[in-house]
Amino acid sequence: MKYALFLGCTAPTKARNYELSTRRVAEAIGIELIDLPEFECCGFPVKSVHYESFILIAARNLIAAEDAGLNICVLCSACAGTLVEVSRYLASNDKARQKVLSKLGKEDGKYGFAQNIKVKHLIRILHEDLGSEKISSKIKRKLSGITVAPHYGCHYLKPSDIYDNYDDSENPHSLDELIEITAAKSIDYLEKEHCCGAGVLAINEDIALSIAQKKLDSVKVSGADAIVLMCPFCGAMYDENQKRIGTKFQTSYNLPVLYYPQLLGLALGINRKLLGFNLNKVKADSLLERIETKSMQNEQCKFSS
Amino acid sequence: MSCILVVDDEPVVLDGCEATLTKTGYEVETTLNAEEALDKIEAGRYDAIVTDLKLPGLSGIQLLKIVKDKEPETDIIMITGYATVQTAVEAMKLGAFDYISKPFTPDELRSVVDRAIERRRLLREERLRATKNRVAFEYNMPADLYYLPEHSWVKVVTENTVDIGIDDVFQKTIGVITDIKIPSKDTIIEQGNPCAEIYGAAGRVYKLLAPVNGQIAEVNELLKKDSSLLNSDPYGKGWIARIRTSDFAKELANLLSGDAMIRWWLRREIVERKTDRYVQISALNPNFKHEIAREPGGENIKVCFGCGICTATCPVREIDSKYNPRKIIRMALLGMKERILKSDFIWLCSTCYACTERCPQDVKFTNIVNAIKNIAVKEGYTHPVFTAQVDLLAKHGRLYEIDEFDNRRREKLGLPKLWTGEGSAAKIFETSGLLDILKK
Numbered sequence: 001m002k003y004a005l006f007l008g009c010t011a012p013t014k015a016r017n018y019e020l021s022t023r024r025v026a027e028a029i030g031i032e033l034i035d036l037p038e039f040e041c042c043g044f045p046v047k048s049v050h051y052e053s054f055i056l057i058a059a060r061n062l063i064a065a066e067d068a069g070l071n072i073c074v075l076c077s078a079c080a081g082t083l084v085e086v087s088r089y090l091a092s093n094d095k096a097r098q099k100v101l102s103k104l105g106k107e108d109g110k111y112g113f114a115q116n117i118k119v120k121h122l123i124r125i126l127h128e129d130l131g132s133e134k135i136s137s138k139i140k141r142k143l144s145g146i147t148v149a150p151h152y153g154c155h156y157l158k159p160s161d162i163y164d165n166y167d168d169s170e171n172p173h174s175l176d177e178l179i180e181i182t183a184a185k186s187i188d189y190l191e192k193e194h195c196c197g198a199g200v201l202a203i204n205e206d207i208a209l210s211i212a213q214k215k216l217d218s219v220k221v222s223g224a225d226a227i228v229l230m231c232p233f234c235g236a237m238y239d240e241n242q243k244r245i246g247t248k249f250q251t252s253y254n255l256p257v258l259y260y261p262q263l264l265g266l267a268l269g270i271n272r273k274l275l276g277f278n279l280n281k282v283k284a285d286s287l288l289e290r291i292e293t294k295s296m297q298n299e300q301c302k303f304s305s
Numbered sequence: 306m307s308c309i310l311v312v313d314d315e316p317v318v319l320d321g322c323e324a325t326l327t328k329t330g331y332e333v334e335t336t337l338n339a340e341e342a343l344d345k346i347e348a349g350r351y352d353a354i355v356t357d358l359k360l361p362g363l364s365g366i367q368l369l370k371i372v373k374d375k376e377p378e379t380d381i382i383m384i385t386g387y388a389t390v391q392t393a394v395e396a397m398k399l400g401a402f403d404y405i406s407k408p409f410t411p412d413e414l415r416s417v418v419d420r421a422i423e424r425r426r427l428l429r430e431e432r433l434r435a436t437k438n439r440v441a442f443e444y445n446m447p448a449d450l451y452y453l454p455e456h457s458w459v460k461v462v463t464e465n466t467v468d469i470g471i472d473d474v475f476q477k478t479i480g481v482i483t484d485i486k487i488p489s490k491d492t493i494i495e496q497g498n499p500c501a502e503i504y505g506a507a508g509r510v511y512k513l514l515a516p517v518n519g520q521i522a523e524v525n526e527l528l529k530k531d532s533s534l535l536n537s538d539p540y541g542k543g544w545i546a547r548i549r550t551s552d553f554a555k556e557l558a559n560l561l562s563g564d565a566m567i568r569w570w571l572r573r574e575i576v577e578r579k580t581d582r583y584v585q586i587s588a589l590n591p592n593f594k595h596e597i598a599r600e601p602g603g604e605n606i607k608v609c610f611g612c613g614i615c616t617a618t619c620p621v622r623e624i625d626s627k628y629n630p631r632k633i634i635r636m637a638l639l640g641m642k643e644r645i646l647k648s649d650f651i652w653l654c655s656t657c658y659a660c661t662e663r664c665p666q667d668v669k670f671t672n673i674v675n676a677i678k679n680i681a682v683k684e685g686y687t688h689p690v691f692t693a694q695v696d697l698l699a700k701h702g703r704l705y706e707i708d709e710f711d712n713r714r715r716e717k718l719g720l721p722k723l724w725t726g727e728g729s730a731a732k733i734f735e736t737s738g739l740l741d742i743l744k745k
């Protein structure tokens with residue numbers, strides 16, 4: 001299983017723990033990730049400003065993958081949404097495709113976009129292409145006793161009309177299922193489908209932090225040990241900004257925020273340092289110690305029995 | 306087949322309309338003046354009438370008044386020139402369905418007629434269903450209640466107490482309500498802020514916005530046990546809570562009596578001429594909705610029927626009432642172009658797509674607001690954050706620069722080096738003309 005890894009702007013600069021854990025997990029479960037030097041910003045930031053530029057930037061990235069003959073694995077949900085949307089649009093709209101290819105100085109007829117390559121979020125690849133059986137067979141350490149709150153964010157499944165009915169945008173389950181492969185418990189909580197607010201952070205910080213606060217409050221009430229997510233923007237809101245949100249609303253959350261590959265990496269027995277836990281803003285040390293103690297106890301049980 | 310009557314004193318306009326509407330599948334009759342139109346209306350039934358405002362003899366407005374008097378359900382679409390926009394707005398107050406300005410394209414004509422016919426079809430269906438099921442006609446808002454446009458109602462009980470509930474527009478749009486979470490007695494509620502959570506099909510959660518300020522004096526315990534009362538009797542046994550109000554007289558200014566939402570809009574923004582807060586009639590641009598519809602993503606704006614589900618779902622609206630998706634659409638449909646493009650609020654969408662997923666009309670508000678922002682940029686109203694982002698992309702190909710120092714850190718962490726330098730965005734922006742647009 002081979003994919004071109006699309007990092008986007010945020011993951012390689014603001015969420016290196018996500019990138020690190022993804023690479024280590026991919027190695028462990030047999031996904032080959034190829035870095036293409038042509039990959040740049042996906043185009044999402046200019047969608048609000050100039051639609052044509054948005055299409056051109058996204059198309060350029062898609063063409064690079066098509067030239068390499070590779071499907072794309074995306075870490076950021078907004079990048080995934082952008083690349084899926086544009087690849088479908090250009091595959092089904094001849095006029096737009098011809099115009100875009102001519103503007104990019106590419107030959108028409110050579111590129112089929114969604115007809116030739118697939119763009120998928122990492123989580124969808126794990127859930128749909130790899131599947132629970134394959135992943136389960138590689139699990140070395142069960143994370144039982146740990147309870148986590150899954151955060152799907154918005155662009156992973158929405159707008160649903162570009163994702164071919166994969167999962168259910170209103171009642172999603174793919175991330176819950178992936179969490180449960182590790183034997184950690186995935187819990188339901190109020191505001192589970194709520195937006196993280198990152199989309200408006202640069203425009204109006206107050207609104208963004210207040211939106212994020214809603215979910216942090218709900219997760220806290222739910223008693224989860226951590227939030228598990230899959231998008232560097234959401235990570236920035238709940239991890240990087242957690243302290244600020246706490247100060248703003250006079251509360252303290254101390255809620256570790258894990259990217260899913262970090263959680264899976266622990267279950268695959270990968271050393272926590274290799275999974276980038278030292279880069280998490282809200283330290284997950286006590287949670288990690290609990291996991292390690294539990295796993296040592298299990299080992300001892302094995303020896304004594 | 307729906308039958309449309311077109312009235313205009315210019316034969317070339319009549320021919321154009323007839324050709325377009327016939328091609329769309331309508332039966333079309335035409336006439337050159339209002340007097341003949343009235344004879345035709347007397348003799349036959351038309352599903353919609355498209356009429357020019359300026360006609361020899363009886364004017365389009367007089368025709369509208371006579372028809373609306375006799376057959377209030379017949380939808381009338383006014384054709385207007387730029388100079389007569391104000392009269393067109395007057396016409397809407399008198400019950401016209403909508404207006405289109407000359408010159409208009411076949412698509413614009415088709416779109417407005419399709420909407421009128423679709424509305425008529427829905428009304429008929431509802432009637433039929435209502436008669437069959439012996440239930441009240443849909444969207445039946447009792448006249449003695451007051452309403453917050455975001456779908457909550459208020460019934461005055463005593464001088465200082467009111468009952469609150471949800472209106473049937475909301476209930477019928479979201480479908481069967483499966484549960485409701487009401488805060489406990491003594492909780493303080495604030496007008497315009499969430500006061501209850503309503504659970505619809507497939508576990509969807511909607512926030513109900515409080516119609517008044519005050520303290521909960523009593524919760525409808527019956528409703529807590531049986532949320533189906535919201536479906537079967539939203540204005541009676543389905544009341545939600547009794548509230549001790551703090552300053553009801555003042556809050557009344559934000560509530561409406563049981564009238565259709567669009568009437569409220571027209572009254573507030575046009576009839577009462579609240580020009581301090583709202584736009585001047587002369588600044589209305591009836592073509593704005595068509596302009597949005599021509600932008601990628603803006604295509605569905607005209608099918609919005611103002612149900613407000615988008616507003617009830619929006620996480621930004623929950624925090625800041627300045628941002629209101631339904632209001633933005635209404636403003637756009639009314640032609641408040643300048644006020645929208647100059648506003649700060651269009652930049653507040655967090656692109657969560659919740660509104661898009663739940664809209665019963667498939668309007669795709671997230672895309673609509675993007676289309677509006679694209680127009681704002683072309684007209685020179687770019688938010689500085691986006692100008693800065695375009696600048697960064699043009700310089701580095703990414704939103705964040707990566708230099709050798711970053712790459713050393715990456716290597717230390719066991720990550721591969723990334724390319725550094727300019728990237729290709731600057732060239733793309735040159736090709737697409739974005740840099741020139743931003744310089745404007």
Ligand code: SF4
Binds near residue numbers: 614663664
């Ligand atoms: S955009 Fe959709 S949800 Fe919003 S008011 Fe219009 S029809 Fe209703």
Ligand code: SF4
Binds near residue numbers: 618622658659661671
């Ligand atoms: S996409 Fe924008 S308008 Fe729609 S619900 Fe989300 S924040 Fe509100």
